[in-house]
């Protein structure tokens with residue numbers, strides 16, 4: 001069901017500093033987007049079929065702020081691209097994988113997303129992502 005790695009989500013305290021670092025590596029900033037439902041500002045850098053997705057909290061209540069508080073900055077989630085998200089969720093559940101999101105919800109970049117529970121995935125927060133492009 002997984003096609004490729006859609007993106008790697010990286011939690012940063014300061015979006016501008018994060019952007020400056022990846023630009024030093026020669027990556028091109030594609031877009032910056034705010035996702036109010038997640039209280040984050042997101043910057044995208046395409047790398048082949050994959051994107052680096054920098055996530056900076058816009059509020060102390062943001063899940064990303066809580067992540068940084070607990071674990072510090074760094075890789076926060078891994079997103080796999082799938083063709084059919086509802087079906088991928090059904091198949092995951094049938095495999096006994098715990099879901100955080102039983103239904104797809106809107107994510108950044110016009111994608112539909114859903115998270116699998118890290119307790120079922122060996123500690124990795126995995127997102128399934130139906131990309132819009």
Ligand code: ZN
Pocket residue numbers: 007009053077079107127
């Ligand atoms: Zn993501």
